[in-house]
Amino acid sequence: MKEAANLKDHIYTKYTMLLLFLRGSKRFFTMSILASAVVAALDMVTPQVIRIVVDGCLSEQTETLPGVVRRFLDEAGGREFIISHLYLAALAILVVAALTAVFQYLNNYLNSVATERMMKTTRDTLYEHIERLPYAWHMENQTGDIIQRCTSDVTMVREFVSEQLVQVVHIAVLIAFSVVVMLSMSLTLSWVVFLSIPVIIGYSYFFYHRIGHMFQECDENEGVLSTIAQENLTGVRVVRAFGRESYERDRFRKQNNIYTDAWMKLCGLLSGFWAAGDLVMALQLMILVVAGAALCVQGKLTAGMLIAFISYNRRLIWPVRHLGRMISEMSKAGVSMDRLLYILNSKTEEVETNLPEESSCPDMSGDIVFRNVSFGYAEDERVLRDVSVTIKGGTTLGILGGTGSGKSTMMHLLNRLYELQDGEITISGVPVKDISLSWLRSHIGMVLQEPYLFSRTIEENIAITRDGTAAEAAGTMEEVRRAARVACIDESIERFSKGYQTVVGERGVTLSGGQKQRTAIARMLVQNTPIMVFDDSLSAVDTETDEKIRNALKQYMGHATVILISHRISTLMDADQIIVLERGRIAQQGTHRELIAQEGLYREIYEIQSPEGAEDTVDVGKEVPRYE
Ligand SMILES: Nc1ncnc2c1ncn2[C@@H]1O[C@H](COP(=O)(O)OP(=O)(O)OP(=O)(O)O)[C@@H](O)[C@H]1O
Ligand SMILES: [Mg+2]
Structure with missing residues (x-):
């Protein structure tokens, strides 16, 4: 049964997207935040120990100590007890430090576990979604941009959750605890500390907010610099061939200067900012010390309390300084989340969740019918106009047409890379829109106009439609070789020192255009589908090899329905039926003999390509006219 996947029409908000990414890591983040709250609580203890020691031992002002502590000291023997048991204070500080270390460790460790889990879920979710987005979406969006969203923007979200959000909670808890403890000691001094907190947060927030655009400028300049470098590395052949080295070096140097200057300014x-911030903190400390000393003289504060206050203030001030920065940086995470939402909220292709029904998996060896098909990529531009053609099952259709006449577009519609707009396409009487997508595509073998080979071995490239375990089976290698022989690529492969194990791609042997096309043909043959499409697949091979391949194919293909697209009459002339496309319309239709007997484009091209009129001497150099 065909069912829309739950993701298909789901619209995410920033919040629900975060929840989606946090699947499986929420409890670790919660535990990490709890551990950080314990650290904040423990931070409150040590200054109190110092206060007890100073007030109880040096100035004997135990009356200001909290009730429980005072009663304990009175019963134990007051000042004498403290002096003779000073190691207890040392022990308390040590225990607090040890506990802090344990909880700090737990906080960091749990945070790392949570973050890595979240990143895994995020990568999986995004990749799975992108894999299911339609071909049209991939055509509309730049690969570089998609990758940027999946790397930089994901990193921004990672920082937002694992650092900013957790830190903000930690600092908020720290401030809350400090408010309680400080207020219990002195209202006046608390005011000095708490009034300065918003000033410091505000100062750092406005500063980072203002220089945000400078950070962005640095990022953008870095992007331009890496694009220049990347272009030069991938286009090294063009640079060398046209002697553009010094120009490109200058371009790089110039951009490098701009980038460096931007960073230095920042x-x-x-x-x-940091120097001015230090000054503000020094001023605050000065007020605290002077006001504290005055209160001590008036007897409203003990020396131990003042020291404890200064200690709390010191613990509080650094996180508070970072808070402003974090709040300002959170806005950047908002932008990144919007960029990720763009991907997640793009509609995916239908996904079959259960086994498809029989009606959506028809016999694919029947007739293929295009009925009044009209289509345009853009709204007001028709690429195909009222195309109607019937391809009897097991026969071959040839399509001839100039550049941009809509040949590849017909194939895009046949295997539903794009959805039909007007008209209908049926296979064995079933409209393609009702055929299960995976069934449809796995039964139409396509050799694309621009074949893409993966950076894997030639064998893997040809056997790509077989899954990993099957590819290892002994039978597959035989099939691969057989297909390669039909595609006339076997000999060329055998000439490579590693044969079928030669790695194609950047660092492997780079195949020639014709070799790539033939490898792609072999790949399609291995699939052994009832429908085979060759989209201009023999354009890069010479006419002789073209003929050899066609003859081999005839025997190999058996009862397959074949669609051959070509600019070469010699490739098409044996087809059972040929259509000539002109500006998206079928201008002529018939067999080779019928078409050369008619006035029209077919005969014109036939005459251009075989000036002597002999059927098998064709001039490859001359092309079909362009329609653009
Ligand atoms: N993905 C796309 N998005 C937008 N327009 C497209 C897309 N693919 C093709 N076109 C446009 O549609 C028209 C027909 O393109 P199509 O690829 O079908 O031509 P073609 O007949 O296969 O040409 P060629 O012989 O050069 O391969 C062209 O004008 C092209 O610019
Ligand atoms: Mg094409």
Whole structure:
């Protein structure tokens, strides 16, 4: 049964997207936040130990100590007890430090576990979604941009959740605890500390908010710089061939200067910010010390309390300084989340969740019918106009037409890379829109106009439609060789020192255009489908090999329905039926003999390609006219 997957029409918001990414890691983040709250609580203890020691031992002002502590000290022997048991204070500090270390460890460890789990879920979710997005979506969006979203933007979200969000909670808890403890000691001094907190947060927020665009400028300049480098590396042949090295070097140097200058400007501002921030903190400390000393003189505060206050203040001030920065950086995460939402909220192709029904898996060896098909990629531009043609099962259709006449588009519609707009296409009487997508595509073998080979071995490339375990089976290698022989690529492969194990791609042997096309043909043959499409697949091989391949194919293909697209009459002339496309319309239709007997494009091209009129001497150099 065909069913829309639950993801298909689901629209995510930032919040629901985060929940989706946090599947399986929420409890670790929660535990990490709890551990960080314990650290914040433990941070409150040590200054109190110092306070007890100072007030109880040095100035004997135990009356200001909390009730429980005071009663314990009174019963134990007051000042004498503290002096003779000073190791207890040392022990308390040590225990607090040890506990802090344990919880800090738990906080960091759990946070890392949670973050890595979240990243795994995020990568899986995005990749799975992108794999299911339609071909049209991939055509509309730049590969570089998609990759950027899946790397930089994912990193921004990672930082937002694992650092900013967790830190903000930690600092909030720290401030809350401090408020309680400080207020219990002195209202006046608490005011000094708490009034300065918003000033410091505000100062750092506005600063980072203002220099946000400078960070962005640096990022953009870095992007331009890496694009220049990347282009030069991938296009090294063009650069060398046209002697553009010095021009490209200058271009790189210029951009490198701009990038460096932007960073230096930013670093200058940052240094100023930190220096000015230190000054603000020194001023705050000064007020605290002076006001504290005055209160001590008036007897409203003990020396131990003042020291404890200064200690709390010191613990609080650094996180508070970072808080402003974090709040300002959170807005960047918002932008990144929007960029990820664009991917997640793009509609995927239908997904079959259960085994398809019989009606959606028809016999694919029947007739293929295009009935009044009209189609345009853009709304007001028709690429195909009222195309009607019937291809009897097991026969061959040839399609001839100039560049841009809509030949490849017909094939895009046949295997539903794009959805039909007007008209109907049926296979064995079943409209393609009702055929299960995986069934449809696995029964139509396509050799694409621009074959793409993966950076894997030639054998793997040819056997790509077989899954890994089957590819290892002994039978597959035989099939691969047989297909390669039919595609006339076997000999060329055998000439490579590693034969079928030669790695194709950047670092492997780079195949010639014709070799790539023939490898792609072999790949399609291995699939052994009832429908085979060759989209201009023999354009890069010479006429002789073209004929050899066609003859071998005839025997191999058996009862397959074949669609042959070509600019060469010699490739098409044996087809049972040929259509000539002109600006998206079928201008002529018939067999080779019928078409050369008619006035029209077919005969014109036939005459251009075989000036002597002999059927098998064709001039490959001359092309079909362009329609663009
Ligand atoms: N993915 C696409 N998005 C938008 N327009 C497209 C797309 N693919 C093709 N076109 C446009 O549709 C028209 C027909 O293209 P198509 O690829 O079908 O031509 P073709 O007959 O296969 O040409 P060629 O012989 O050069 O392969 C062209 O004008 C082209 O610019
Ligand atoms: Mg094409």
